[in-house]
Amino acid sequence: MTKYEEEIYHIITTSTGHLTVEQIYAALKKKYPKVVLATVYNNVNKLWKAGLIRKISVENMPDRYDRVIKHDHLVCQRCGKLEDISFHDLTASLREQMGEEFLFYDLKIFYICQDCRNSGLAG
Amino acid sequence: MTKYEEEIYHIITTSTGHLTVEQIYAALKKKYPKVVLATVYNNVNKLWKAGLIRKISVENMPDRYDRVIKHDHLVCQRCGKLEDISFHDLTASLREQMGEEFLFYDLKIFYICQDCRNSGLAG
DNA sequence: TACCCAAATTAGAATCGTTCTAAATTTTTT
DNA sequence: AAAAAATTTAGAACGATTCTAATTTGGGTA
Numbered sequence: 001m002t003k004y005e006e007e008i009y010h011i012i013t014t015s016t017g018h019l020t021v022e023q024i025y026a027a028l029k030k031k032y033p034k035v036v037l038a039t040v041y042n043n044v045n046k047l048w049k050a051g052l053i054r055k056i057s058v059e060n061m062p063d064r065y066d067r068v069i070k071h072d073h074l075v076c077q078r079c080g081k082l083e084d085i086s087f088h089d090l091t092a093s094l095r096e097q098m099g100e101e102f103l104f105y106d107l108k109i110f111y112i113c114q115d116c117r118n119s120g121l122a123g
Numbered sequence: 124m125t126k127y128e129e130e131i132y133h134i135i136t137t138s139t140g141h142l143t144v145e146q147i148y149a150a151l152k153k154k155y156p157k158v159v160l161a162t163v164y165n166n167v168n169k170l171w172k173a174g175l176i177r178k179i180s181v182e183n184m185p186d187r188y189d190r191v192i193k194h195d196h197l198v199c200q201r202c203g204k205l206e207d208i209s210f211h212d213l214t215a216s217l218r219e220q221m222g223e224e225f226l227f228y229d230l231k232i233f234y235i236c237q238d239c240r241n242s243g244l245a246g
Numbered sequence: 247t248a249c250c251c252a253a254a255t256t257a258g259a260a261t262c263g264t265t266c267t268a269a270a271t272t273t274t275t276t
Numbered sequence: 277a278a279a280a281a282a283t284t285t286a287g288a289a290c291g292a293t294t295c296t297a298a299t300t301t302g303g304g305t306a
Contacts, residue, residue: 002254002302021292036256041293043254057180062292077226087213087220094232097210103200103233109217110226125273125283144263159285164264166283185263 004028004035008043012053017066018082024065056082058108076113085109127151127158131166135176140189141205147188179205181231199236208232 001009011027012019019027025040044065047053054066056073061080074083087107094102124132134150135142142150148163167188170176177189179196184203197206210230217225 004255034256038257038294039255045294055182057182059178059180059186063182087217090210090230094210098208098232098234101234103235105233106231107213108229109221110228111221111224112226127284157285161265161286162284168265 004039005043005046007031008040009047009052012065013067017084018056018064020062020064058082072107072109075108075110076116077110078112078116081113127162128166128169130154131163132170132175135188136190140207141179141187143185143187145185181205195230195232198231198233199239200233201235201239204236
């Protein structure tokens with residue numbers, strides 16, 4: 001692992017997770033002010049291809065990066081905020097239905113977060 | 124519903140589903156060669172906001188649009204191909220865990236499709 | 247140590263998907 | 277028919293991401 005790769009991995013895995021490339025870039029610049037955005041892209045892609053981090057796509061949001069520890073996501077339908085949630089594990093059940101073809105799954109649960117409920121003008 | 128809105132809705136709901144904006148645009152141009160890409164964007168957004176179609180985001184893929192009939196998705200990890208699959212309904216269980224906050228969920232199940240298995244040089 | 251090679255980083259252009267703005271057109275209301 | 281509202285168009289603009297080519301870095305190895 002290179003310096004940046006390690007650093008970016010560290011940022012992703014020790015934060016609350018769910019960081020965008022821009023957020024990772026901002027965090028990384030505190031320590032290495034000269035670093036360039038492309039380096040962040042290069043390294044998150046490398047880490048992702050290596051299976052060391054997880055990429056999360058939500059409609060109308062930039063991709064976010066997360067730890068690989070198994071968990072599901074709570075997504076605010078209004079502001080896109082992500083939180084971790086653990087719903088019961090579906091792996092055994094999916095393997096039963098699909099057999100060895102099954103690789104992994106991604107479960108997103110949508111709701112309206114408290115911030116949006118409060119500040120929301122309309123229900 | 125306007126002419127284009129209706130036509131786009133029809134294209135999405137009668138196809139195998141999972142169409143990108145480009146594919147919808149191509150289909151629409153067969154009947155209305157003068158139509159413009161922005162019109163497709165305008166209308167899929169309108170339909171989506173109205174809850175009449177579903178938007179599907181997968182990492183590294185353009186968004187796709189689908190019918191709203193409840194079903195889950197099988198996603199090829201290699202080529203991104205989408206297919207419908209019905210896994211058992213998690214709604215009751217999620218409502219039990221989360222209460223009224225729960226809105227809906229999105230379950231994506233990853234595998235490697237047959238085409239990719241065959242043509243794939245490496246395993 | 248000095249050299250070589252491969253990999254990583256940089257800079258910036260380019261691309262893709264999507265949204266925006268303003269003008270033109272169509273539809274609806276009055 | 278006139279006015280108002282909504283839709284479509286054209287094309288610029290934008291945000292996110294990838295690409296290309298040049299430069300730098302970091303090991304190995306002669």
